[in-house]
Amino acid sequence: MAAVRNHLYCTFLALAAACTVAAQTPPPPAPVAPARFVVVLDAAHGGDDAGAHLSDNQLEKSFTLALSVRLRSLLGARGFQVVTTREIDAAVEANRRAEIANHAAAQACLSLHASQSGTGAHLFVSSLSPAASARFAAWKTAQAGWVTRSLALEGVLNSALGHAGFNVTTGRTSLPGVDSMTCPAVAVEIAPEAAAGKKGAQLDDPAYQARIAEALAAALLEWRAEARQP
Amino acid sequence: MIPRHQTILFIVLLAASLVMGIMLWQLREHAHRQLLDGADSAPTHAPLVAPSEEATLLVANDSDGSMLTQVHALPLPQDPGGRARAVLGKLLDLYAAPDASHPVPGGAGGVAQVFLLPVPGNATTKTPRGGEDQDSPQLAVVNLTGTFAANHPSGLETETLTVLSLCGTLHVNLPRVTQVRFLVDGQVRPTLAGHADLTRAYLAAEAVPGEGNHP
Numbered sequence: 001m002a003a004v005r006n007h008l009y010c011t012f013l014a015l016a017a018a019c020t021v022a023a024q025t026p027p028p029p030a031p032v033a034p035a036r037f038v039v040v041l042d043a044a045h046g047g048d049d050a051g052a053h054l055s056d057n058q059l060e061k062s063f064t065l066a067l068s069v070r071l072r073s074l075l076g077a078r079g080f081q082v083v084t085t086r087e088i089d090a091a092v093e094a095n096r097r098a099e100i101a102n103h104a105a106a107q108a109c110l111s112l113h114a115s116q117s118g119t120g121a122h123l124f125v126s127s128l129s130p131a132a133s134a135r136f137a138a139w140k141t142a143q144a145g146w147v148t149r150s151l152a153l154e155g156v157l158n159s160a161l162g163h164a165g166f167n168v169t170t171g172r173t174s175l176p177g178v179d180s181m182t183c184p185a186v187a188v189e190i191a192p193e194a195a196a197g198k199k200g201a202q203l204d205d206p207a208y209q210a211r212i213a214e215a216l217a218a219a220l221l222e223w224r225a226e227a228r229q230p
Numbered sequence: 231m232i233p234r235h236q237t238i239l240f241i242v243l244l245a246a247s248l249v250m251g252i253m254l255w256q257l258r259e260h261a262h263r264q265l266l267d268g269a270d271s272a273p274t275h276a277p278l279v280a281p282s283e284e285a286t287l288l289v290a291n292d293s294d295g296s297m298l299t300q301v302h303a304l305p306l307p308q309d310p311g312g313r314a315r316a317v318l319g320k321l322l323d324l325y326a327a328p329d330a331s332h333p334v335p336g337g338a339g340g341v342a343q344v345f346l347l348p349v350p351g352n353a354t355t356k357t358p359r360g361g362e363d364q365d366s367p368q369l370a371v372v373n374l375t376g377t378f379a380a381n382h383p384s385g386l387e388t389e390t391l392t393v394l395s396l397c398g399t400l401h402v403n404l405p406r407v408t409q410v411r412f413l414v415d416g417q418v419r420p421t422l423a424g425h426a427d428l429t430r431a432y433l434a435a436e437a438v439p440g441e442g443n444h445p
Contacts, residue, residue, distance in 0.1 A: 045424070051384060051424055052383070052385055052424065060384070060424075113385070115383070115387060115388060116383070116385070117292050117383050117388035118293065118295065118385075118388070119293065122386060122387040124386055124390065169294055169387065170295070171295050171387065172436075173390040173425075173426065173427075174426065174430055174432075175425065175427060176421070187386055189385065189386040189387055191385075191387075
């Protein structure tokens with residue numbers, strides 16, 4: 001009888017020890033779905049607002065829409081979730097563009113523009129002074145809480161476009177819509193590769209447009225990689 | 231046979247005609263001399279020409295998005311509003327030149343007026359005589375012409391550079407100007423040519439490279 005009791009006691013101790021060891025061993029990591037990475041593409045102008053006249057047969061609103069569509073395809077293929085402010089030639093108010101961007105809770109917002117002035121790519125961040133992010137922000141200056149991140153995104157875009165051989169200029173501006181966005185936001189203005197009369201691709205060159213889109217996609221890949229670093 | 235009194239009357243009338251003809255000839259010569267001399271119709275005071283002074287302009291450059299400081303000698307009136315308009319006019323003349331680094335058509339006529347006002351909400355101090363303190367900050371309201379805005383090239387960079395160079399040039403030459411607002415033909419306009427926001431007040435110091443927070 002005592003032998004049986006001792007055997008049961010030993011079995012109980014062994015089970016208790018096994019349970020303790022099992023409780024201290026971390027469980028194998030469950031497969032975690034990667035957090036969604038949202039990018040907002042804002043093709044400027046549209047509808048009655050044609051924007052700049054880039055050439056006799058090309059308007060800024062058409063160029064930005066084409067670039068937005070091309071970039072959306074590239075980003076979609078790389079696993080980004082892309083939100084666009086317009087898909088057709090329609091007028092979208094600046095406030096509506098900001099609403100779309102803010103609802104998307106995006107990690108990057110690009111406002112796409114084009115111009116015949118200057119060369120290469122012009123990157124602009126809101127001229128609002130940086131401020132601490134607040135739960136409630138004034139609509140017209142909501143970007144102030146994101147300016148620091150926007151400047152960081154501008155740096156990544158600058159690096160990628162420069163690496164792709166584009167002449168890049170950076171600056172600060174006050175742009176309706178962008179100033180109300182609550183995301184890292186950069187206005188990207190594309191200009192001809194070279195000044196008028198000099199050798200270089202023009203805005204209506206499909207190969208030039210493809211190079212721009214590839215460079216912007218590469219920059220956003222880099223931005224996503226930086227954001228996912230611990 | 232002609233009566234004697236008729237002969238006498240004829241001779242008197244002939245003599246009167248000759249005398250009047252001679253007088254008219256002399257008056258005409260006199261008027262002609264006066265016209266040539268211009269002595270009587272000339273203004274009594276020569277027009278005042280403001281002395282040339284050095285003005286510092288922030289000139290935009292489209293190729294690299296920068297603004298360079300240039301010093302030009304130009305006649306500047308003593309009135310601050312006129313002074314501001316003269317300085318901005320010179321800047322726009324540079325932009326209208328054929329080889330401009332920041333081509334914008336229109337020239338000096340693009341600025342209709344510049345009004346200098348106390349900054350709203352800023353307590354202006356008064357001197358003992360009741361005049362305005364010479365150090366109180368000012369808001370410059372730049373009234374651009376509709377023609378200038380309509381002909382301005384459309385683009386984020388080119389519009390931004392125009393606005394910032396106007397703001398910076400005002401601040402450099404009139405340090406009391408701390409804020410700048412823009413009107414077009416006396417009306418508030420959303421953007422200059424589709425991009426740069428004209429509904430807000432710009433902080434002039436931020437437009438000056440190295441002085442404000444922004445490049």
